[in-house]
Amino acid sequence: MDFLRFVLERHGEIGAKTWEHLQLVGLSTGIAVSVGVPVGILLTRRERLASPIIGFANVMQTVPSLALFGFLIPIPVIGGIGMKSAVIALVLYALLPILRNTFTGIRSVDPAVVEAGRGMGMTDMQRLRYIEVPLALPTILAGVRIATVVTVGLATIASAIGAGGLGDFIFRGITMVDHRLILAGALPSALLAISFDAVLGRIEKKLDVRA
């Protein structure tokens, strides 16, 4: 009851912070997809590069998020306090699942099917476009889905470096020992994660040409 009254009182602020959060998540997964998918495809063509690049994404994943945000603050141009360095850190985290799923998805397309395409006189680009990508799409999307859900959660920590978003409520709630504030950040963030997961899951199913 107490919490409901609190939500009614502060709904404007909750809406604004949720919007900020969506921007953080949308921007960083958007960038991660537009970098991760092409690079993942490229790696299937240049397999020698695969292990160092996926290795790099792996290492990024092991850096504690608060430390990564902290590292970026003193770096000129890309770093600083606020949304910019938060997005950069979130992209680095989202990269691994997208990159790896694209790479694995395309590599696990049945070589016989690819061979058939070659037999029909398809160029490499055509095989990629009409055979490999469609067949790998569910796997690629599964990577995007994981990346998005993880980013929704990680973006709350970006509040420590002034990036705004729902983490503001959580951090204030912790310093104030006020559960209503913590919930005002954690509940919308959980709802966002669940809805992204559901929507992307549905898209994933729709695009599965194997079904």
Next chain:
Amino acid sequence: MRAVVVGLVCLVASCSGNDPLVIGSKNFSEQVLLGEIVAQLLEARGVPVDRRLNLGGTFICHQALLAGDLDIYVEYSGTALTAILKRPVEHDPREVFETVRQSYRTELGLEWSDPLGFNNTFAMVMKPERASQLGVTRISDLAAHRDSIRPGAGHEFLEREDGFRGLVEAYGLDFASEPRGMELGLIYQALVSDQVDVIAGSSTDGLIEKFGLVVLEDDLAFFPPYDAAAVYRPDAVAREPALASVIDLLEGGIDEAAMRRLNRLVDDEGRAVDEVISEFLTERGWLEP
């Protein structure tokens, strides 16, 4: 097996017979320094201590003290009055202090030492170039520029009644841009790198001097006095009588100049807290019981 059990029993027994005093502090340099002072003074008197310094803010320290997870930490009278006891702001330092001390004793069962000797009020801080460009010297001057000024502060200030919201109300400062909340330790960096125009720091912060920043005058006297003093559990003094003599030393023992110097040694010169404090205590001759 039996040896292990006997060993464990002894361990538990010895712990309960000789609990260390738990010393807390909030998450900024001055607080960590003060916590370290209490800890080293106690250790010099042979009292075992447990340092829980750098806890995430006023309310975490307060809750931990109430719950008995902490035995002592340093609090500020105005913070206790407005943020913890939720009383209206008053301006007479002695009155504020006595109200707080009485309420803590009767309502919470906690004790306040006498003031340590310095007042650490909130300070609205700007870069001198920006302040002179806008012609701002007092907080009320900010009102004329509320469309362009970007405020920044730690998360606690943004939520406290005697913090951002109260300030906005008292001075009519509904800024066009949302205040930027961040880790307390980052606010000076944000100000100096022009990511925000005005921040809520503390008047004793060492970085104000280091970066040559200006503190805006609180011309409507919005902020109450914030006299620092030790808050402690009475049972801790009963358990370790040496604590009483340590508190005696601290009362009136640290003035504003001394506190600012300690803050500067840590924030500006990057010295280690324990080293700075052991030098300070040796200088004062406080380490000999």
